[in-house]
Amino acid sequence: MNRERAAAAATTLALALGVTLTGCGTGQNNPTPAVATADNAVTHEQNDRVPEGAKWTQHYFPSSDGSEVQLHADVLRPEGLADDAKVPVILSAGAYFGHSGQQADEHFAHTGPSDRFGDLVNDGGLLDRGYALVMVDVRGFGGSTGCLDFAGPGEQADVKAAIDWAAEQPWSTGSVGMYGKSFDAITGLAGNNLGQDALKAVVAQEPIWDLHRNFRSNGVPRTTIVAASGTYNQIADLPQLPDDDEHYRDNAAYEKKHPECLLQNTTDYQIADPDSEYWRARDFAANAKGTDTPIFITQGFLEWNTEAEGVQEFLDNHEGPERGWLGQWDHRRGNERMPDGKLATGRDGWLRETMSFFDQYVKGIAPQENYPAFAVQDSTGAWRAQDTWPVVERNATTRLGGGSYVDDGAAPGAANTFVHRSEPFAHDTRITGTPRISVPTEGHGNLMVTLYDVAPDGSASGFDRQVSTVRPGTTNIELRSTDWTIQAGHSLAVEFGTIAPGYLDNDWIDTPSNETITVRDAQLDLATNDPAHDTPTPGARAPWLDTYLAVNTKPLPGIAPTFTVENNR
16 A cells, blocks of 8 residues: 555656646757856857757856865856846755656757756846846755755755855846755755845745655654655766766766665655754744745645645745745646646736746836735635735634544544534634644544545635644644635635545555544634735636645535534534
């Protein structure tokens, strides 16, 4: 069972870690493309992997931790500008900038800079607006040496070095912004937490806010402890291209010369202790306390990859200007489109807002449009504008009562789950922020808690779920952050039980205890607000919402109400 879960999760992760495989097989029309150096810039006419209107150079510089790690950067600057013309820099640092492909060999005919953020360059007009794009391979990837250190102190030292290097170049104004999605959004959080003056803004799409919470849910490991390390080991071990310069190819072979790096990376992911130095260094939500770099984020509440765990804590701890798009999607870029052309988030204008954000904080240009600080889509598909997130009008503390279940890891049934259901809500009530539940228990084992939105006909949509190990005593569980409207006449149900298979987001590697777990008087804490107070903003329903509901809705009939959510009437 667990091996099957791990294999499925590895496949899914490989498809959705934020990688966009584009440009496969390019370069067929130029048999002798030029390769850039630090002193020899190459244009699109000389190498068709270089974007039109750009000139490409390559650079090497040391990390900032005093080690022997050498970092590689591909730089794209506006082609028409003089070499000494100063421009602000948009920096992205991560694992996906290797010349042979982002996550796998993309079968390019020749070398060239990664087009991971070709959308930012081409559709966003980054170079046309007078910015440079700097793409840095963090240690162990692409043309950089060193052992992998996923978001740890070593990689954070690489981010610091990259910011400093980008700010100090003779063609740089000294102002740097960071941009990324998934892995290279995590390095953006690291940049924020470093507190460097040169970093003026961060745009982070779908990051992991706290790596331990993503890898282990309250003591229960996820398949990512194996799948993620395998994925990144594979990327680090990618062969680069024969026409890359010798320096790049020599650096890229580092992991082959030092296979212990890949073994250590695999081992580190499996450290269990959340209070270990290893995981504390990778808790970007906690470590954001007091930081003030302007930040623009996205977070899908229905994410199954980089879940909404720690996002509220990060925003609460961060003290600088904040912007965000939050809503009912999965692991997507803000401007990504589905195969049928629909926007994955449902909202248009991501790159336009991003460039306005960079203009404001990196260039010091006042915005030409009045964008909301936060654009938020709830479970009805409607978008609203607000100054911060979450907006909490009431805090409801509800006693749920208790029950018992057998922790057998089997499909949900009468023996291994029990449910408490609320009285119907008298008016629309939005549950926002991060629900929390306190569970006094007897017995040892695992617990899955699911929140359901129950329609009058008994159909129940599970909209928030979390798991934990339990033992005699009280276990406090923080669920994933959410923004879900319970409509008038609907009820809230809370299901307790074993970690059951068959759920879209269940990739936990659990070991059932087969004990009977008794729950005594659980308490649910919810933050709520009234949708009637919303300020609408443009946007359509995210396509993923309907897919999610189709998979996560089941019958829940015949359960009499046992509690009332405080202040819902």
